[in-house]
Amino acid sequence: MITLIDYKAGNLTSVRKAFNHLGQQTVVTGDPALVREAEALVLPGVGHFCTTERLASSGVRDAVLEAIARGVPFLGICVGMQWQFAGSTEAPETQGLALFEGACERFRTSLKVPHVGWNQIRRTPAAEPSRLLAGVPDDSFVYFTHSYRAPVVAGVSAVTTYGETFAASVERENVFGTQFHPEKSGDTGLRILKNFCDYAAEKSAR
Amino acid sequence: MTMGITKRIIACLDVTKGRVVKGVQFVDLVDAGDPAELAHLHAASGADEIVLLDITATSDERPILIDVVRRTARQLFVPFAVGGGVRSLDDASALFDAGADKISINSAAIKTPAIITEIAERFGSQAVIVAIDAKRKPAPEGAAAASGVPAEVYLAGGRIATGHDAVEWAREAESRGAGEILLTSMDCDGTRAGFDCPLTAAVANAVNIPVIASGGAGSGDHFVEVFKAGCADAALAASIFHFGIHDLRELKAQLQREGIPVRLPC
Numbered sequence: 001m002i003t004l005i006d007y008k009a010g011n012l013t014s015v016r017k018a019f020n021h022l023g024q025q026t027v028v029t030g031d032p033a034l035v036r037e038a039e040a041l042v043l044p045g046v047g048h049f050c051t052t053e054r055l056a057s058s059g060v061r062d063a064v065l066e067a068i069a070r071g072v073p074f075l076g077i078c079v080g081m082q083w084q085f086a087g088s089t090e091a092p093e094t095q096g097l098a099l100f101e102g103a104c105e106r107f108r109t110s111l112k113v114p115h116v117g118w119n120q121i122r123r124t125p126a127a128e129p130s131r132l133l134a135g136v137p138d139d140s141f142v143y144f145t146h147s148y149r150a151p152v153v154a155g156v157s158a159v160t161t162y163g164e165t166f167a168a169s170v171e172r173e174n175v176f177g178t179q180f181h182p183e184k185s186g187d188t189g190l191r192i193l194k195n196f197c198d199y200a201a202e203k204s205a206r
Numbered sequence: 207m208t209m210g211i212t213k214r215i216i217a218c219l220d221v222t223k224g225r226v227v228k229g230v231q232f233v234d235l236v237d238a239g240d241p242a243e244l245a246h247l248h249a250a251s252g253a254d255e256i257v258l259l260d261i262t263a264t265s266d267e268r269p270i271l272i273d274v275v276r277r278t279a280r281q282l283f284v285p286f287a288v289g290g291g292v293r294s295l296d297d298a299s300a301l302f303d304a305g306a307d308k309i310s311i312n313s314a315a316i317k318t319p320a321i322i323t324e325i326a327e328r329f330g331s332q333a334v335i336v337a338i339d340a341k342r343k344p345a346p347e348g349a350a351a352a353s354g355v356p357a358e359v360y361l362a363g364g365r366i367a368t369g370h371d372a373v374e375w376a377r378e379a380e381s382r383g384a385g386e387i388l389l390t391s392m393d394c395d396g397t398r399a400g401f402d403c404p405l406t407a408a409v410a411n412a413v414n415i416p417v418i419a420s421g422g423a424g425s426g427d428h429f430v431e432v433f434k435a436g437c438a439d440a441a442l443a444a445s446i447f448h449f450g451i452h453d454l455r456e457l458k459a460q461l462q463r464e465g466i467p468v469r470l471p472c
Contacts, residue, residue, distance in 0.1 A: 017280065
C-alpha cells in the first residue's frame with residue numbers, strides 16, 4: 001500500500017494512476033496519523049514551494065520525519081524532492097526537511113525558464129549504486145517541468161543539464177527523490193516507480 | 207551525444223462527440239478513430255506528449271467530455287493536455303481529476319484573463335497552456351505592428367475575431383501565469399503545406415515560456431523548419447499521425463539527422 005500525501009496543491013491523479021498501473025494499492029491522505037503509519041510514502045508536488053508550508057502547519061511534516069526515522073520508504077517528486085533540501089529561494093521563509101544539503105534556486109541560464117520537456121539523466125559517481133535507478137541506463141529520457149533546481153550535493157544520484165547541471169534525483173537509505181515526473185516519463189518512469197515499490201515491498205517483508 | 211532538452215513532437219486528438227476528427231481549416235470534419243486507442247498508439251510510437259481538444263465544446267456551449275478524458279488518460283504515461291470548453295477553475299479541476307496533466311484554455315482566457323492566474327495559482331503554471339488561434343492580417347500601412355508579424359486572435363474554434371494581436375496576447379498570457387503557449391495558425395491548419403514559421407518565431411521570441419507550434423504539418427521538412435526558423439519548442443500535428451502518413455520514429459530520426467535534439471529511442 002502506497003500512501004500519497006495530499007496537501008491540496010496540484011494534481012495527484014497521474015501519480016496514483018501510475019502506481020495503480022503497477023498493481024499497487026494507493027491511499028490519498030493529508031492526515032498526519034495515516035502518514036505516520038504508512039508502509040511507503042510518496043509526496044507528489046507541483047507548483048510553488050510555499051505550498052509545502054501546509055505540510056508543516058497540518059502536522060504532516062513531523063509525521064513524515066517520524067516515518068523516515070522508522071525506515072519507511074519515502075519518495076518525493078518534483079517540489080516533493082525539493083522539499084527534501086533545506087529550502088528554496090522561491091519561498092525563503094519556508095523550511096524544507098534539510099535531508100540533503102543546500103537550497104533550491106531558480107535556473108541561472110539564458111535558456112527559457114521553466115525547463116519543460118524531455119531531458120536526459122546521468123548517474124553521479126557514488127559509493128552505492130542507486131536502487132531507484134536500477135535497470136535505467138544513463139542518458140535515458142525523463143519528463144521535467146520546473147523553474148527551480150536543486151544543487152548537486154552528497155546524496156544526488158543522477159544529474160541533468162539545462163544550461164547548468166542540477167540534481168535530477170536523490171537517494172539516501174530509505175529517502176528518494178526525483179526532480180522529473182516518473183509518472184509522465186513513459187516506460188523509464190514506470191521502471192523507476194516499480195523500483196521504489198520493490199524496495200518498499202522488501203522493507204515491509206523484513 | 208551531449209545531454210540537453212529535446213524538441214517535443216505532440217500528437218493532437220481533435221475530438222467531437224467522443225470521436226477523433228480532422229478537418230481542413232476547422233471545417234469539413236472526418237472521423238479518425240477512438241481517442242483512447244489513438245492516444246495509446248501515438249505514445250507507443252514515440253509521441254512526447256498527447257493533446258486532446260474538444261473542438262466543439264465551446265461552440266456547443268457544453269462542458270468537455272470528462273469520460274473521454276478519463277478513459278484516454280487511464281493507460282497514458284506521457285504528459286497529457288486537454289482543452290476545449292474550459293471556462294472555470296471547476297472545469298479545470300474536473301479535468302485534472304480525470305487525469306489531465308495540463309489544461310489548455312482559449313476562449314475563456316480571452317473573455318476572462320484572470321482565469322489563467324486562478325488556475326495557475328491552484329495547479330501551477332506548468333499545468334496551464336494558453337491556446338491561441340491566429341490568422342495573419344496585412345501589415346497596417348505606414349506603421350509596423352509591434353511584432354512585425356501582425357496576426358489576429360480568433361475564438362471558438364476560429365469563428366470569432368477578437369481584435370487582439372497574437373504576439374501581444376501571448377505576452378499577456380505569460381504575465382498572467384501561463385506555462386506554455388499553443389499557437390495554431392488558422393491559415394496553415396489542415397493544409398499540410400507547412401507551419402507558419404515567421405509567426406511562430408515572433409511569438410517564441412516574445413515570451414520566455416515554451417511555444418508549441420500547430421497547424422500545417424505535412425512532412426518531416428516542415429518540422430525541421432518550425433524548430434529551426436520557427437524557434438518552436440514543440441510542434442503539434444494531428445491528421446498526419448492518425449492516418450499513418452508519418453511514422454513518428456522516422457520523423458524523429460530525420461530531425462536528429464538535421465541536428466535537432468529529440469527523444470530517441472522513445
